[in-house]
Amino acid sequence: MGTVRSAPEAAALAGRRERPCRILRIAGPLVEMEYADGTAMYDLVSLGDAGLPGEVVAIKGGVVTVQAYEYTGGLAPGHGARPLGIPLSARLGPGLLGGIFDGLLRPLSDSGDWLLPGASTTGDGNRAWRFTPGVTAGERVSEGQTLGEVRGTGPVPVRILVPPGAAGTVERIAPEAEHPENAVLAVVGGTAVRMTGDWPIRRPRPVRERLAARQPLNTGQRAIDLLFPVARGSTVAVPGGFGTGKTMLLQQIAKWCDADVIVYIGCGERGNEMADVITELAALEDPRTGGRLADRTVTIANTSNMPMMAREASIYTGTTVAEYFRDMGLDVVVIADSTSRWAEALREFASRTGALPAEEGYPAGLASAIAAFYERAGSVTTLGGDQGSVTVIGAVSPPGGDMTEPVTAHTERFVRCLWTLDRDLAYARHYPAVSWAGSFSRDAETLASAHADADDPDWAARRARTAGLLAEADRLADLVDLIGITALPAPERISVLGGRLIREGVLQQSALSAQDAYCGAHKASALVDAVHAVVDRCRELVEAGVPASVIEEVDFGPLLRAREDVGPDDAAGVAARRDAMLAVLAGMREAT
Secondary structure, X not given: OEOOOOHHHHHHHHHHHOOOEEEEEXXXXXXXXXXXXXXXXXXXXXXXXXXXXXXXXXXXXXXEEEEEOOOOOOOOOOOEEEEEEEEOEEEEOOOOOOOEEOOOOOEOOOOOOOOOOOOOOOOOOOOEEXXXXXXXXXXXXXXXXXXXXXXXXXXXXXXXXXXXXXXXXEEEEOOOEEEEOOOEEEEEOOEEEEOOEEEEOOOOOOOOEEEOOOOEOOOOOHHHHHHOOOEOOOEEEEEOOOOOOHHHHHHXXXXXXXXXXXXXXXXXXXXXXXXXXXXHHHHOEOOOOOOEHHHHEEEEEEOOOOOHHHHHHHHHHHHHHHXXXXXXXXXXXXXXXXXXHHHHHHHHHHHHHOOOEOHHHOEOOHHHHHHHHXXXXXXXXXXXXXXXXXXXXXXXXXXXXXXXXXXXXXXXXHXXXXXXXXXXXXXXXXXXXXXXXXXXXXXXXXXXXXXHHOOOOOXXXXXXXXXXXXXXXXHHHHXXXXXXXXXXXXXXXXXXHHHHHHXXXXXXXXXXXXXXXXXXXXXXXXXXXXXXXXXXXXXXXXXXXXXXXXXHOOOOHHXXXXXXXXXXXXXXXXXXXXXXXXXXXXXXXXXX
């Protein structure tokens, strides 16, 4: 996984650490210090006696500007600072799955009530894992190829890969046994490969080829899978004001989507919400394995009461972890809640450095930073020849629900899907409050082919008809408010009725219902087809002379309750309720 530094590199770094610089100025997370020979941009810096971590973000006129990743209280001008000569990196290896970490990937699970200042990201290195070799000494291997697996890490075994840039003959391979996490497991072409290794969080991990995203990511949420689907390796933004249910929707996706690994980044959100996420993931049964869902989840918690600039780093830390599992040929989903808090950290630091502000005080490079983050998503062919993907889903929290503010506006430019949460729907207790008028999916056309190949050739037509019925019902809603439903022609009254049936019988979904929290593809299709069949029968009745008012008085409750009355994959149960509803309508025609 990782590589060992050469002796000259190690000596140079050690010498640099022995020459501390002097801190000149401190302003919150901004620290200015003297320049030391060899200091470079994005070098990691140890600040003060506690060794607070920081990162070089500017060098000018013999002064080095550092952004500190911890609270700088107690740090003062004149204290020492040491450039470490390495970039800010994440320690990747076994032990990530099921773990809870801060924004720098320091474990929180065993840190007590408080994470001590300057705590190490590497751990003590004494934890042991069982390694099973997959190659023998003398074999030739290339970069990205699997050398063996580490078991005991939950339902997803961790592969030990030949590091990028390394290849050649396997000179030594460790036997099957338990080894410490910092042990050298193999030597390939003179390069030592450890069980764990560091990777700079701001540098994307290399791949052989980027692929077009063509396979759907099933979320189990009907409003998304039916109307605004997302492909594996694609990007999504979820904008919504306070109280519209962003966190609840993202939690549902984390619980039920069919990814192999979930990386959940709590970026600047409230601590109680993050605690709820951790508690629910630990208690929820994984539908794939029967174990805990948390065992294939990596949780990065950098809540609003934690250091602000570690919030900025947490986004890149989570993406680096996702790329690590992607390189094993896995499908990974990154959930960032929320990118607005990340952007606020950028704005605060930019203001302290005196950077020229742009819209609403955000730095001029905000759009580039957002684009670079979402660009790390993708479906790829790994260096080892497997296929893996990273899907990025980022929540956006516009102040006051203003969808024109800079973070929301820039994010919409770079994502493939937009799931806008509507305040009126949320206040009407319609969850998930995904607006069918304000959302889009650029993946829908491509995914229609994937559904057709999966024996659902009617998927695209079903989606188009549903969107058309909702749009027509919305158009008529304004007229109903002005002149009343009774003033509309009978066919249009049926369109209004059809829109209500779609909204209440299909798009609404209860996260608290065991039958409805997750919905399989077959049940979702059956629900939509049932509503369309009932609407078609209602139109036939109107054409046959049955008054629209009579149809509107029919009890459609059994149809609307089908989503909660039948199991998550029970399409047959939905069909039975559809047939019963059609029979009731047929009786009306005979009576007329």
